[in-house]
Amino acid sequence: MKKPLMRIPYTDILPAPNIIPHTARSLPGAIAALQEFLHAPSPRDLPRSTVVLTGAGLSVASGLADYRGPNGTYRVNKTYRPIYYHEFLTSHEARKRYWARSFLGWTTLRNAQPNPGHYAVRDLGRLGLVSAVVTQNVDSFHPRAHPDIPTLELHGYLRSTVCTSCRTEMPRDGFQAELARLNPVWDAFLQEALATGALETEDPHERRARGFRVNPDGDVELPQAPYTTFRYPACPKCLSDPPLLADGSRAAVEVDNDGAWSPTSKAGILKPAVVMFGESIADGVKKAAEEAIDGAGKLLVLATSMATYSAWRLAKRAKDRGMPVAIVNIGGVRGEEAFFAGLDPDQTGAQGVRLEMSTETLLPALVRELRQQPILQNAEPSSAEAASFLENDAAVFKNMLQ
Incomplete structure (x- = not known):
């Protein structure tokens, strides 16, 4: 029997947020609230630094599609669903x-x-206000925009493929x-589309009018396209040195005359180096994300509805530690009322911002x-603290990319 498909969480519109503080509905009010949030000392004995958690909405200004935003894929393409991990592993088609x-x-x-939002995160780091970034995004914009700020890519990255058998990565x-x-034939079609600018518009409705459906993470759908004719290569390492199976025998890794992976193979399948829907995040990545939260005193959430549990649990961990939480997102956020429970109604940003x-x-x-303003001394980590944090966490996060 075919394995049932998993339910995609929170595809409907989430409840509208309650703006916190109430003075933050205008741009000057929002800036003032975030200034207070970032400058205020962390509660109790928590570290002084702020960790940032980001989502797909941050990359919309770079021309990429998101999932749950006003023009997100789940809004404009009701039939869309991402590929499931077990489908990718088991189905050649x-x-x-x-x-x-x-x-x-x-x-x-x-x-x-990267867009101005990514570079602003860089600048917050240079001002001593942000010490680390955890991102759900797989576009690599964060490490490109601010290589000096430790960045953990929670769901992996599209800049590489990885073999499902030997785990070797390939650019x-x-x-x-x-x-x-x-x-x-597909390449000729792509070159023509690029030459005519058919893929350049950022408007999802215009793209559909041109015959394309552009979804998140570099997925371009062509209705009626003959996908069954498409071919993909085998892992070169497994092809030259087939891996061992559980019974100790060598796996068959076979290709056709052009080098395309053959369905008679039992190994050597390359996948994007991302966490697919239904795939588990590696234990080491989970631990590094938790350590990033535990190493900070405040959490700044940017452009995500936190619909995926992997992100929501990190925000919940921060709240449970007593860390103030600030959320900047257009549209509702999963269970956001829990992050602002118990706030003083007269607080102006130090305890929380939405x-x-x-x-x-x-x-x-x-x-x-x-x-334009001096940074408060008690809000900025000492140079020794900052150097120690960057050295330790950069090493931890670098290991996640190997």
Whole structure:
């Protein structure tokens, strides 16, 4: 019997947020609330630093699709669902469909750039106000925009593929070149689409009018496309040195005359180096994310509804530790009332902040204001503290990428 599909959480519109403090409905009010949040001493004996948790909404200004925003995929494409991990592992046809769509979307994703929101996070780090970032995004914008701030990519990254058998990683650009070689007709179609600018518009409705459905994470859907003709390469390491199976025998890794993976193979399947829907996050990554929360005194959540449990549990961990939480997101957030329970109704940001504004607009404006004012001494970690944190956490996060 076919394994039942998992339910995708929170695809409907979440309840509208309660703005906190009430004075933060305007841009100046929002900036003032976040200034107080970032400058205020952490409660009790918690560390002075702030950790940032981000989601897909932060990359919308870079031209990428998100899931649950006003123009998110779950809003404009009701039939969309991501590929499930068990589908990818078990179905050759599902992998053809996935890689065909990813092939069409990769160039646009690779050429996209971090936006002012990402660079504002960099600047908050340079001001001594942000010590680490945990992101759900797989676009690699955070490490590109602020390589000096430790960044943990909770759900992996699209810049590489990884073998499901030997776990060897391969740069996505090289994999893309192999897909183009194995699928010349698809490559010609892609080059024409790029030349005509058909994939350049950021408007999802205009893209659909041109015959494309552009979904998150570099997925371009072409209705009626012959996905069954698409071919993808085998893991080169497994091809040259087939891995051992559980019974001690060598796995068969076979390719056709052009080097495309053959369905007679039992290993050597390459997947994107991301956590697919239904796939578990590695224990080491979970631990590193928890350590990032435990190493800070405040949590700043940016552009995510925290619909996935992997993100929500980190915010819950922060709240349970007594860390003040600030959330900036357009639209509702999963269970957000729990993060602001018990706040003094007269507090103006130190205990918690909830804003509904674009990070592309708000964060650069916040940085400009902060640069005009001296940073409070009790809000900024000492140089020794900062150096120690960056050295330790950079090593931890770097290990997650190996």
